[in-house]
Amino acid sequence: MNDEWNQLRQQRQEKIEKLRESEIQLYAYNYPQDHTAKEVVDLLNQKDEEIGTDGEKQLEVSIAGRLLSIRSHGKSSFAHIEDRTGKVQIYFKLDILGKDMFEALDLLDLGDWLGVNGSIFRTRTGEATVQVRDWTLLSKSVRQLPLGKTQSEENSSGTVYGGFSNVEMRYRQRYADLAVNPEVREVFRSRSKIISTLRKFLDDRDFLEVETPVLQPIYGGAAARPFVTKHNSLDRTLYLRIADELYLKRLIVGGMGRVYEISKDFRNEGIDRFHNPEFTMLEFYQAFTDYNELMSFTECMLSTVVNEVKGSLELEYQGQNINFKGPFDRVSMLPAVSEILGEDAGELRPTQFYEIAKERGVQVSENWGWGKLLDKCFGELVQPSLIQPTFVIDHPSEISPLAKAHRHTPQLTERFELFIAGEEIANAFSELNDPVEQRARFEGQERMKMDGDEETHPIDEDYIRALEYGMPPTGGLGMGVDRLTMLITNQSAIRDVILFPVLRD
């Protein structure tokens, strides 16, 4: 297909040439509006109630939007234009517009941006409509939008015929996707609402929003491979952050008490339904608190967000009903795995654990330690059943190098992960603040790296130095904002909640 020159573009080009010969400007500079599309519809409803049907009093409006449909009837035409608030019907009549401006309508195309002003009325079928007194072309569309056809709004759900559904094209040309699929715009409105609600929730509780480096000399705070870049004049390797954790905790050392950051993080891993190489994470840290208090806090934060965006504590995600009314279930990792294996997993040596796990069909590796085996068994045997919001608590120390040891069980940590619909949404712990212990944990990671683990935490000497100055007891949490948005907007793929997801060339 010749993308750059086809019949359709040829036809539009001819219209452009005719417009250039006329008085009509193709690309205007501005257009003063006094109403949105939604306000026009609301205004007419109000008028019906307040003024009744006298119909004499004319209400004049100026609105602007994109031309989405046009139905020509010879000496009159109906059309719909859409702005950020929705669609409204407009009506062109020869005897009102005059010959020139009426005939010039032939030079318009779907996708053009128009400003119109005129009086509002209701058609025979009851639709709020603007009778256009004059119209202004605001921007000419040279490329045909992939518009489908929508059945009329009232009582139907706006069934779309045809439409633009090719997922690859929708991601590659998100502008076209947004232009023709209002439900996609709605998803991103919800996303924005989710983020602003999170921000307000934390601001209201005296958290300080901060910005920490995206370019970092040492990456850390998570187990993942980083993107590597280089600063030319410093001749130095820098990494795009995989998490903000270690910087935010430095701020707690600095006495800032309560901090948060909503950040883009970058992980050089595979791409699938739940992973995009760049994604949005909320992390917050609060001094003088532990993971128990954080769990209550998280319940409150999530139910506030869900209620604010959905107007309810319940929602449907991919056919499952999810209820955000706290308190959420809590499942302790070690007893849960012990129960399902019928063995006290806490007493197992790694070699025994490996054999038992293998018998149960868990994909394990012979050289794994006890902690990794426990985590993997949990992930395969227990996690898939966690549909309702559930805190999984007390992870092995071996896989939690930044979490404080459990106050009663030393090989575990005070950590929780929140699972909803079988997916991890958040990860939090009582932060490890003993610099000696922290160094030992980092060294343990180094040994795992030498054993071939590619996603260990490197030793961050500066972070240890910070801990040596003294970090108060602190609870911290990281939450995947994209995944939360998927849940709340009922989208099955992370790409559907990221405006411009990463694709191949």
Next chain:
RNA sequence: GAGCCGGUAGCUCAGCUGGUAGAGCAACGGACUUUUAAUCCGUAGGUCGUGGGUUCGAGACCCACCCGGCUCACCA
């Protein structure tokens, strides 16, 4: 990384065991001054993902590659 499915007009899709491409919507021309998936009549539009191969002949069969989706693996 592996398996399966897909890439045909601007969009959504059809094209049977190989005979050189079709519909709906959009577009273009015409009729129609309250329509709403407007209607009616007419027209045009495609290097069938890319590159090879088999064949008298390939959208279809074979091979390789590119892009996407799903599942699994890996991973949070």
